[in-house]
Amino acid sequence: MPTATLTLNGTSYELPVVVGTENEVAIDITGLRSATGLITLDPGYGNTGSCESRITYIDGANGVLRHRGYPIEELCEKSSFVEVCYLLVYGTLPTQDELEAFARKLKSHSLLHEDMKKFFEGFPPSAHPMTVLSAMVASLSAYYPDTPENVDLNIVRLLAKLKTLAAFSYKKFIGQPYIYPRNDLDFTADFLHMMFEVPSEPYEPSETLVKALDLLLILHADHEQNCSASTVRMVGSSGADLFASISAGISALSGPLHGGANTAVIKMLQQIQADGGDLDKYIAKAKDKDDPFRLMGFGHRVYKNYDPRARIIKRYVDEVLQELGLDDPLLDIAKRLEAAALEDEYFIERKLFPNVDFYSGILYRAMGIPTDMFTVMFAIGRLPGWIAQWKEMKNDPKTRINRPRQIYQGERLRHYVPIEERSAATPA
Ligand code: ACO
Numbered sequence: 223m224p225t226a227t228l229t230l231n232g233t234s235y236e237l238p239v240v241v242g243t244e245n246e247v248a249i250d251i252t253g254l255r256s257a258t259g260l261i262t263l264d265p266g267y268g269n270t271g272s273c274e275s276r277i278t279y280i281d282g283a284n285g286v287l288r289h290r291g292y293p294i295e296e297l298c299e300k301s302s303f304v305e306v307c308y309l310l311v312y313g314t315l316p317t318q319d320e321l322e323a324f325a326r327k328l329k330s331h332s333l334l335h336e337d338m339k340k341f342f343e344g345f346p347p348s349a350h351p352m353t354v355l356s357a358m359v360a361s362l363s364a365y366y367p368d369t370p371e372n373v374d375l376n377i378v379r380l381l382a383k384l385k386t387l388a389a390f391s392y393k394k395f396i397g398q399p400y401i402y403p404r405n406d407l408d409f410t411a412d413f414l415h416m417m418f419e420v421p422s423e424p425y426e427p428s429e430t431l432v433k434a435l436d437l438l439l440i441l442h443a444d445h446e447q448n449c450s451a452s453t454v455r456m457v458g459s460s461g462a463d464l465f466a467s468i469s470a471g472i473s474a475l476s477g478p479l480h481g482g483a484n485t486a487v488i489k490m491l492q493q494i495q496a497d498g499g500d501l502d503k504y505i506a507k508a509k510d511k512d513d514p515f516r517l518m519g520f521g522h523r524v525y526k527n528y529d530p531r532a533r534i535i536k537r538y539v540d541e542v543l544q545e546l547g548l549d550d551p552l553l554d555i556a557k558r559l560e561a562a563a564l565e566d567e568y569f570i571e572r573k574l575f576p577n578v579d580f581y582s583g584i585l586y587r588a589m590g591i592p593t594d595m596f597t598v599m600f601a602i603g604r605l606p607g608w609i610a611q612w613k614e615m616k617n618d619p620k621t622r623i624n625r626p627r628q629i630y631q632g633e634r635l636r637h638y639v640p641i642e643e644r645s646a647a648t649p650a
Pocket of ligand 1: 478509523
């Protein structure tokens with residue numbers, strides 16, 4: 223087995239080297255502290271592998287993304303979201319019988335306990351659907367206790383119920399009556415029906431919308447050890463149950479630097495449009511270190527090439543808009559902004575390309591999904607990935623409670639001074 227040598231103050235230490243199936247190489251520092259008393263420092267964990275995983279492979283330099291070995295391009299073209307859920311959670315593609323049985327289970331568990339509706343009623347009307355979703359997923363533990371015998375069933379329950387919770391969060395947000403799931407509809411069509419049906423007007427989702435949404439969900443299904451997946455693993459490593467761990471993942475996803483970027487992109491494009499479409503001004507703002515503005519939907523911790531998911535969405539967005547007979551002026555701004563950024567030295571040097579969020583919002587808009595729901599859509603898509611990551615963490619004998627260390631840079635020892643003396647020393 224290859225090793226790496228660390229030399230410190232004249233003493234050398236041999237550290238094992240781990241090589242992955244795609245030849246990624248890591249120095250295993252598990253024994254570093256006990257051998258040397260040292261820790262490593264890596265704010266933001268950009269150089270830290272937190273686990274060995276068999277779920278998703280990303281080659282950021284070459285824009286490659288594969289789930290369980292299958293390229294994202296093939297899954298988008300040939301698979302369905304439900305099949306990708308099965309693949310991620312159980313590790314293999316299902317047979318016809320397995321897929322049908324799985325899809326049936328997702329239908330039969332899609333109802334919520336009626337009492338949960340009281341929770342929705344308790345939120346203020348302005349509650350963001352992402353906040354409601356995270357709280358509702360955490361509260362599932364109260365209805366479906368976590369016992370070793372229940373783990374598989376709770377996984378199916380969560381996959382089945384998240385879309386109902388998401389649609390109910392939206393109905394709560396806009397003040398419409400909740401629409402219950404329909405077992406005659408497939409997963410994606412059922413979600414659209416729960417979102418858009420009103421009691422006075424039955425809603426049959428068009429094939430174009432179902433196909434477009436299914437594709438978006440597949441594109442978001444997993445992305446290895448990103449902020450929310452790592453959160454799910456970290457919370458789960460303490461022994462917290464599935465629902466608590468996934469609820470934490472949803473909260474992590476809500477931030478504008480992560481899943482919230484899809485909303486931020488649309489707001490940015492609208493701002494540019496309202497400001498007369500002056501792209502140069504916004505490119506200059508993004509480059510200015512004294513200006514907090516960033517080009518949302520651009521850049522990625524891992525991809526230093528075009529995000530393959532953004533490439534797929536970009537190709538598809540024109541087709542969907544055309545099929546729906548829509549013309550979105552924001553798409554034109556987005557394309558021109560991308561072209562301008564990709565020619566700019568600042569973005570070229572830093573290898574900043576569009577990420578999955580740059581075009582996904584435009585597709586959601588075309589489907590009639592409001593901006594406040596974009597991050598919730600991301601959460602529905604990402605759920606199978608979070609579950610797969612949680613399950614893998616649970617079953618990995620190397621899992622220990624996640625507990626990073628730190629380098630303390632604070633005050634050195636000092637002694638307590640009674641408040642009277644402190645006050646006397648600092649006159650008001
Ligand atoms: N606009 C302008 N400059 C950028 C951008 C951007 N969108 N992204 C990175 N940079 C610059 C940084 O200022 C930095 O410049 P410097 O080297 O001169 O200091 C350099 O590029 C490297 O950026 P970091 O912030 O160090 O990269 P990091 O890996 O920490 O962050 C992130 C990645 C958060 C995605 C960042 O690119 C970003 O903020 N992008 C916009 C938000 C976004 O689209 N998030 C969605 C990510 S994908 C997802 O979660 C689904």
